[in-house]
Amino acid sequence: MKATMANKIHTAALTALVYLLASGQAGAACNAVFSAATVQLGQLSAASLKAANVAGYRSMGSKGQVLNVTCDVPQTTFRLQFDGLTPVAGQPLLRWGAVGAMQMRAIGASAAGLPVPMRLEGAAASPYTGSVLLTQNDVLNLDLSHVPLPSRKSFTLELELTGLLPSSYVVRSEVKFDSNIAVQLLGQP
Amino acid sequence: MRATPTTGLTINAPPRLLTMLNKTLIAWSVGAALCALIPTHAQASGNASFVLTATASPSTCNVTLTDGIANLGSLSIATVKTYPITAGAYTFPPITVPINIFCSAAANVAVSFVDNLSGKRLALGSNDAVRYGMVDGTGTTAIGQYGVVFTSTTTIDSVAVGQYLSAPNGTTTIWSSTSYNGLPASMAGPGLTIGFSKTAAAITPDAFTTLSGGLIFYPFISSAYIGAATGAVYPRGSGTLTLVYL
Numbered sequence: 001m002k003a004t005m006a007n008k009i010h011t012a013a014l015t016a017l018v019y020l021l022a023s024g025q026a027g028a029a030c031n032a033v034f035s036a037a038t039v040q041l042g043q044l045s046a047a048s049l050k051a052a053n054v055a056g057y058r059s060m061g062s063k064g065q066v067l068n069v070t071c072d073v074p075q076t077t078f079r080l081q082f083d084g085l086t087p088v089a090g091q092p093l094l095r096w097g098a099v100g101a102m103q104m105r106a107i108g109a110s111a112a113g114l115p116v117p118m119r120l121e122g123a124a125a126s127p128y129t130g131s132v133l134l135t136q137n138d139v140l141n142l143d144l145s146h147v148p149l150p151s152r153k154s155f156t157l158e159l160e161l162t163g164l165l166p167s168s169y170v171v172r173s174e175v176k177f178d179s180n181i182a183v184q185l186l187g188q189p
Numbered sequence: 190m191r192a193t194p195t196t197g198l199t200i201n202a203p204p205r206l207l208t209m210l211n212k213t214l215i216a217w218s219v220g221a222a223l224c225a226l227i228p229t230h231a232q233a234s235g236n237a238s239f240v241l242t243a244t245a246s247p248s249t250c251n252v253t254l255t256d257g258i259a260n261l262g263s264l265s266i267a268t269v270k271t272y273p274i275t276a277g278a279y280t281f282p283p284i285t286v287p288i289n290i291f292c293s294a295a296a297n298v299a300v301s302f303v304d305n306l307s308g309k310r311l312a313l314g315s316n317d318a319v320r321y322g323m324v325d326g327t328g329t330t331a332i333g334q335y336g337v338v339f340t341s342t343t344t345i346d347s348v349a350v351g352q353y354l355s356a357p358n359g360t361t362t363i364w365s366s367t368s369y370n371g372l373p374a375s376m377a378g379p380g381l382t383i384g385f386s387k388t389a390a391a392i393t394p395d396a397f398t399t400l401s402g403g404l405i406f407y408p409f410i411s412s413a414y415i416g417a418a419t420g421a422v423y424p425r426g427s428g429t430l431t432l433v434y435l
Binding site: 029030031032033034036037038039040041042043044045046047048049060061065067069096100102161163165170171172173174175176177178179180181182183184185 | 235236237238239240241242243244245246247248249292293294295296297396434435
């Protein structure tokens, strides 16, 4: 009887271990989704564009975008990298279509619903802060030090996107601006 | 056989069970260690993308030239022969045609002029370059020319145009206050783009929402042609005016 009980406990323990291992494998995956597949700044009249806060550019407007990430298991770190971005030489901007530029700023991040600061890694490394300007294919790192480990399964990143048109560019006919912005979740460095 | 619990927990159980529990504790311990390691080794995979788009277009501007016709009317040859002759041509009374431009928003626009009968301009004198060709009723014989000039009362956004500026069609980066032969840029010669500024001595055109004014047509018809006419004559010219977004 005792042996049977012990066997049951053993079996339960092994089952739990197997479950943990299995869930551990599955937990390696996170699901990242942007709140909008397309951010449309609209159909704009070039003549009505106002000067931007970046010298030499007219603003085509700003819109927000939110990246929501959910993971199956808690994450010790949360890092992500933007891909396909081309910097504009000499300006804290990114190319947008053939003639435009855009400013992309991370203006807020949260982990498990708690606001967290963020910073850039690599050449553009910065201290943790509440707002980060992305100027290339930067790696962004969230500060999770105040978020309990078991809770680190959901993350959000708020972006502010501003379209810019060079002041010197003459719009003689309809011009389309179009850029694909991709983000990839990274593991530990 | 007794084993020391690795967790420090007090285990109150028979030796055999404890042995099994000890294995269990070890297993749990391993499991717990794995549990802690899983997130560390897990590479948070996933990716997402979105598209940032916009469309920019020039302001919508429309130009209207009332009726699009500068009609000389029906005149008798005798009347025409009373007109003054300059450089071998009768100088007809000018005809003013209202011109209006309206834009949906302030826009930096100019107007280009093209002579549709550029090869049919009868040579009359030094100001030929600023004038347009004119043909007879057959449409083939050059019989004169005409000039086009903006009226002095033309306004942009209700302010009198203080400076007309010209540039060759297709080259609107260098502006001149003069047309051909040093004539004022308000002389809308063929092949020129005319811009408008509220400020005298301005060197670049202003943006505006509305232009209101007129184009004055000055016809000149060969005195030799009029003199040889034995019946009705039908002088005709043709030009194209196009809005240019600067």
